[in-house]
Amino acid sequence: MSTGPEIQLRPAQMHLYKPAAPAVATIVKNEPCTAGRKASGFVRHVEFDVSGTELVGRCLPGQAIGVLPDGADKDGREHKLRLYSLASPTRGEDGQGGVLSTTVKRLIDEDWNGGGLFLGVASNWLCDRKVGDKVRLTGPNGKRFVLPVDSAAHDFVFFATGTGVAPFRGMITDILESGVKSRVALVMGSPYATDLLYDSWLREMAGRHDNFTYITAISREPNQASVGGATLGPMYVQDRIASDYATLEPLLVSERSLIYVCGLAGMEIGIIRQLARTLPASAREAFIEADAEALSNVDGWARTMLHKQVKLTRRISLEVY
Ligand code: A2P
Numbered sequence: 001m002s003t004g005p006e007i008q009l010r011p012a013q014m015h016l017y018k019p020a021a022p023a024v025a026t027i028v029k030n031e032p033c034t035a036g037r038k039a040s041g042f043v044r045h046v047e048f049d050v051s052g053t054e055l056v057g058r059c060l061p062g063q064a065i066g067v068l069p070d071g072a073d074k075d076g077r078e079h080k081l082r083l084y085s086l087a088s089p090t091r092g093e094d095g096q097g098g099v100l101s102t103t104v105k106r107l108i109d110e111d112w113n114g115g116g117l118f119l120g121v122a123s124n125w126l127c128d129r130k131v132g133d134k135v136r137l138t139g140p141n142g143k144r145f146v147l148p149v150d151s152a153a154h155d156f157v158f159f160a161t162g163t164g165v166a167p168f169r170g171m172i173t174d175i176l177e178s179g180v181k182s183r184v185a186l187v188m189g190s191p192y193a194t195d196l197l198y199d200s201w202l203r204e205m206a207g208r209h210d211n212f213t214y215i216t217a218i219s220r221e222p223n224q225a226s227v228g229g230a231t232l233g234p235m236y237v238q239d240r241i242a243s244d245y246a247t248l249e250p251l252l253v254s255e256r257s258l259i260y261v262c263g264l265a266g267m268e269i270g271i272i273r274q275l276a277r278t279l280p281a282s283a284r285e286a287f288i289e290a291d292a293e294a295l296s297n298v299d300g301w302a303r304t305m306l307h308k309q310v311k312l313t314r315r316i317s318l319e320v321y
Pocket residue numbers: 041161162163189190191192195218219220236237238264265266267268270
């Protein structure tokens with residue numbers, strides 16, 4: 001298979017606001033977006049009203065905004081900017097591009113030696129904001145991880161772990177609301193079913209749109225096969241490529257398809273290995289370029305080999321952190 005037609009990405013605005021002169025937005029919503037009250041992580045959906053700023057209508061899913069937390073560190077230096085992926089579609093949460101959103105996980109850790117609690121500065125500050133609070137924003141940032149200009153010319157397979165689902169919430173809304181008949185699949189990974197993000201909305205979208213498939217991969221609990229209902233063990237997103245190949249094959253072997261991967265660093269190589277093992281050569285070559293020597297040892301592929309012995313085509317986009 002050829003690598004298909006040239007892919008033209010949507011033109012993205014960049015750096016409308018910089019840290020020295022940020023936009024000031026108002027929090028209009030801040031709520032948990034995990035599936036169950038007893039989720040193992042604390043993840044919130046936060047919305048910002050940016051009306052009156054240059055950000056209105058100029059931010060795309062796949063881009064990030066910078067957040068400048070108030071306050072200073074123990075040495076009196078202002079807190080540094082943190083980037084958060086937008087979760088909002090192009091039309092914003094309000095339909096006018098005036099309300100942006102993001103998906104924030106509270107960073108909470110314990111110092112195993114000293115026993116103290118470590119709380120991430122920006123994530124906890126943002127999660128603690130109340131409706132009406134002001135937040136300083138910069139950006140938008142990023143122009144590589146956006147949808148193509150012509151979504152109708154493509155089908156899409158999205159792989160997310162945790163808050164990596166944020167850009168896909170916006171992209172899925174953009175694609176499905178535009179009415180194009182492109183096929184879209186989201187494979188979403190979480191440690192427990194209670195930690196799935198935007199789960200009820202995603203189920204509702206899958207119920208309403210025949211061209212959208214939502215598949216979950218739970219890493220610390222059993223899973224179910226999406227066809228047939230057999231019980232499977234704990235899974236990572238990449239395991240769904242093999243277990244749900246019947247569902248994903250039409251998207252993965254089509255010349256139209258684009259793959260987007262967003263989430264934990266490390267997930268991308270697992271997905272690439274699994275694609276290399278599962279896809280027929282013609283479909284594999286549409287996403288992955290590797291010589292015979294590399295292909296003889298797919299199990300040995302490591303992240304350090306990416307873009308060297310294992311090259312990716314423009315049909316697969318990565319955003320890992
Ligand atoms: P686990 O932590 O059980 O190993 P969250 O951000 O909510 O913690 O979710 C991240 C999800 O991604 C978890 O299910 C986590 O599994 C999983 N995960 C961790 N490492 C990888 C990897 N290398 N490839 C795919 N999924 C991963």
